[in-house]
Amino acid sequence: MKNFKLLASVLFLSLTVFSCSDDPEPVNEEEVITTMTVTLSASNASSVELKYQDLDGDGPNAPVITVSGDLATETVYSGSIVLLNETESPAENITEEVEEEDDEHQFFFTVGSGLDAAVEYGNFDADLNPLGTEFLLSTGAAGSGSLTFTLRHEPKKPNDGTLSDAGGETDISASFNLTVAE
DSSP: HHHHHHHHHHHHHHHHHHHHSSSOOOOOOOOOOOEEEEEEETEEEEEEEEEETTTTTSSSOOEEEEOOOOTTOOEEEEEEEEETTTTTTEEHHHHHHHHGOOOOEEEEEEETTOEEEEEEEEBOOSSSSOOSSEEEEEEHHHHHHEEEEEEEEEEESSSOHHHHHSEEEEEEEEEEEEEOOO
């Protein structure tokens, strides 16, 4: 019985010593992103705003997705993305955190069939790997299709520009149905 008590005491002390630490690792919690606003501006066309808003997150309400207008043919748009956490008041600008941690984030742009458009990165991390909170969107001929914006956390960098090669975890993904009109 004495051996059992001694063994139990040693086990308890070893668990206490090895499980406690004076220097716990900081936890980098995932960003809460409720809203993505994409602004597209061109010198020869009207600006277009794309907005994805999901205020209840995984709740029962579907996200609200809006597109303010059509894109013009054969036009280069300067694009910028703003990410917000609107569960806080005032809303927290998550874009700032993404840009500060640019080596741990990357936007990916997926152009759906029927949409004659191409996207080029406009900002990069310190190692010149793409970030994508700023970009250029070039339209071609008239048509319609989807454009999906996906923010990955801790993707492999460099990567081949595809989600499958990048890995990481998706912080937010939003698809917009766009029309390019003459």
